[in-house]
Amino acid sequence: MRHCANLSPKQHEARQIRASCLAPVSELRLQPLQKTALQKLRHHCGPVRACLRMLNPDQPIDRCTWHYDATLWHASLMPGLQVRSSACRQWQLIAKGLSMAPEQSGPVFRKTRCTGSHLLWRQVLKRDLRLASWLIFVVCACVVMLMAWQAWTARRNTLENIQTSTINLAGALSTYTDGIFKQSELMLIGLTERVERDxxxxxxxxxxxxxxxxxxxxxxxxxxxxxxxxxxxxxxxxxxxxxxxxxxxxxxxxxxxxxxxxxxxxxxxxxxxxxxxxxxxxxxxxxxxxxxxxxxxxxxxxxxxxLKFYSDIQVGKTGIISLTSTAGQLRVRYPHLEAEIGRDLSSTPIFTSERNRPSGTTQFVSRIDGVARFYAFKRSAVYPIVTVVALGQKEAMLDWLGQTKQSILVMLVLLGLVVGLGIRLIGHIHSRIRAEDQLLDSQAALIQLNQHLEFIASEDKLTGLANRRRFDQFLEVEFKRARRERSLLSLILIDADHFKRYNDHYGHLAGDECLVALARVVEQCIRRPGDVAARYGGEEIAVVLPGTDESSARQVAENILQAIRDEQIEHPASPFGIVTVSLGVATFVGTDAKSQGRNRVNVASEIATSTLPAWTRVKASADPQTGSRPTAE
Structure with missing residues (x-):
């Protein structure tokens, strides 16, 4: 890996967090079934997306990756950012869980396992919330549709009953009227023939x-x-x-x-x-x-x-019974209106659109009193008389309106019960979701606190560099990676010259200030976020340079040496008059035992001496007058 000096430390750290997803499955702290699933997912959709798919199987890959990239970038660059969006907050937890601290042996999947389960459970609750909302909507829609269908069916049946009853009544009255006129005709025939004869x-x-x-x-x-x-x-x-x-x-x-x-x-x-x-x-x-x-x-x-005969027939307050001629001239009307006797009704639908039918039903607004009615008519087959029976629409539909109002009340009660239960159910689910959010927030705070505690536990209080524990863990991880990937790993050991004399001359407080100054200079000379400087002894400092070859490590060591010289920290007890350091550089070159030959035993020292040197040790001179360069041993 070449030295990326153009990236800021935070950007490089974010890149390393994403690269941690590429670690071998064998080194991840996962259950066997999880390792198998992760291997299959990596084969099909890539390592980074596979980790996300395993943690959140219901989320689309593209959307997962987008949330992962965006939230991971913000989580790594701005750790103190308070994420308001629930989705981004969940992905921030995953990003924190996937991040690899320098002292850990791999991605901390043990932190995200609980977070992933809660994330899936929250998605289940959201799904239940959507299902509950749809269920309430469907039930309410079904109740409304059922009541509407019932009302429409009842109205259709009522209209059919009205048509049937009125047409039957008109037919019966027409038969009665024909009988009256027939009796009158027979009487006239007998009387006229008697007069003509006698x-x-x-x-x-x-x-x-x-x-x-x-x-x-x-x-x-x-x-x-x-x-x-x-x-x-x-x-x-x-x-x-x-x-x-x-x-x-x-x-x-x-x-x-x-x-x-x-x-x-x-x-x-x-x-x-x-x-x-x-x-x-x-x-x-x-x-x-x-x-x-x-x-x-x-x-x-x-x-x-x-009229007396018609009055015994119940047609309601707005109903009418009438006799008209086939030409539409009104003969008799019940209720009786003298002013309307002889009125021409030939323009009504009974004598226009229905004029060719012997009987039938229709509905229109009366021209006499302006009342909308259902009409049934029957034309006499013997005499030029039309019998009409009509019922007022409002009065005829009164029973249906009453039933419909009752149905509406029942529907409103049912809807109220359904909506009330639905609101209670949705409120319960919302409370569960809020509880899950609070749990996720608590987990996020706990993760941040743990990371802060881990950082405190891995930091040297005096110099701010990594302590010995973090140095050992990080060096172990990088050494395994270099051996696995056959990459380079360089190590610089720094020791302050005659530091005991400095403490004896100036005291321990001044010695601590000197160590802080040396640590600051070392940190300034390390530009890559992946490089780690640690205090592993009293006045000893180590710098681990992953992916750095011997020449680059030597250059970094020379930069540190020159920077410390430029500080010109006074040291009367030193032969040079200023504080100096001694630096040692070692570079590990990944190799393979089989490359040295098969059917034999290889020793590390033999590999280092028989081929290209596996570790090259360099001693940097601290002579400010000679300015000699480090030499290999």
Whole structure:
């Protein structure tokens, strides 16, 4: 590894933290199953991502790597940074766990094993939170959809029931109306044929009166029976007030006068001149033997009789029953409105879009009172009469509205229960997540505290350099790495000359200050963060230079020697008059016993002397006058 002088110490430290993921699996403190899984993951997705995948299997690789790079960089450059994001906080813990301290034998996976499990557990809680939220949403949506479907189904059934009941009622009333007109027609046929056969003399009129009275007793819907001559004068009537009345202008008289057909004619609803009541006239033509017009017979049906019959039918407060002509002229309406009798309804849907259907249902807003209704109609197959039954929409749907309101109340109660339980469940999960966050924060603080304690335990209090314990551990790790990777490892040993005399002359406090100054100079001469300077004795300092060859190590030693000379620390007890040091440089060159030959025993000293020197020892002169360079031994 070449000396990277262009990197800052913190940047180089971050690079070394990432490089620690490349350590062999055999040197990691992992369980056997974890080692096997890590080897397989390294084979498929690379060593760095494999470590992340093992710690967080649910996280996508690219996202893992991004969080790892970003958080690891910040964690290494700014150890005191308080990370607010929960995800970054978790990755900061992993970054701290993956970092390799100089005194440790490998990445401290024992710290991240607990952190990784808590991270996975937190992800499980987040998954449960999402599932709980979706479950609440799905349950609420299902309840709403179920209630909506139930309300829609109930409305459809209600409409079907309304259509069925109204069309049946219209059919029954149409049959009843046809029966009334049929009875009137049969009565007229008998009376007109009797008049045509017997004549209309006084004796015949008396016998006719007796016959009419007998038949009217069996037909309560018949109001009056009248006989008109060819001049339109009433010559006989069951109502004496009608005798002598001229009806030439009546519609029924004009119809029979102009039509030779003897079929009965149902006229419009009129107010009787004799009784003042609203009646519907049913008339039939009377002919002379030569078929010329001789007059007509009229039977009136009282509207009050029909209204009384309709009043016994429950159609609600806004419901109506009506009789209209096929042309759309209103004959009878219940509830009765005199002003609307004879009104033209030909523009309503019953007589426009539904005019070709014998029966059916429709709905529209009435032009008479402005009420929206469900209409059912039945056209008579015999007479030009249409029977209409209508129910008010609001009144007809009142039961459905009541049921729907009850369903809505039940739905709201269910939704309240579901949402309440869901909120409680989500709150419980949130509390668990907060507890996990607090646990992760506590672990992060504990890791930082442990690292701080480890740093304190591995630091020399006087000089600030690494102590002997850290030096031994770091040298062991780097020696194994150099042997494994067949790389270079250099070691510089520094000893202060005549330091005991310095202490005897100036005292121990001044001696400590001198050691601090020497340590500061040594640290300034070491530029790479991977190099370690340690105080391993009273006045002895060691510098470990991983990946450094002999010439580079010699140059570093000369720089240290020259820098200490330049300090010009006064030392009267020294032959040189200033504080000087002696430096020894040793370089380890990785080698292989098999390269020396097979089927033999190799000794380290033999390897060092038979090939290129494995360790080269250099003694640096401390003579400030001669300035001689270090020499190899």
């Amino acid at each position: 004549g209309a003399g006084p004796e015949q009129i008396e016998r006719l009166r007796w016959v009419i009275a007998r038949e009217m007793g069996a037909l309560p819907q018949i109001g009056t029976v009248s006989l008109y001559n060819a001049d339109g004068i009433c010559t006989f009537s069951t109502n004496p007030k009608a005798i002598g009345v001229n009806s030439t202008q009546r519609e029924f008289f004009q119809h029979h006068l102009q039509t030779p057909d003897k079929a009965p004619y149902i006229g419009p609803t009129i107010r009787s001149r004799a009784s003042g009541e609203w009646v519907i006239s049913v008339s039939r033509r009377i002919n002379h033997p030569d078929s010329s017009f001789a007059g007509l017979m009229v039977v009136t049906i009282g509207v009050d009789h029909l």
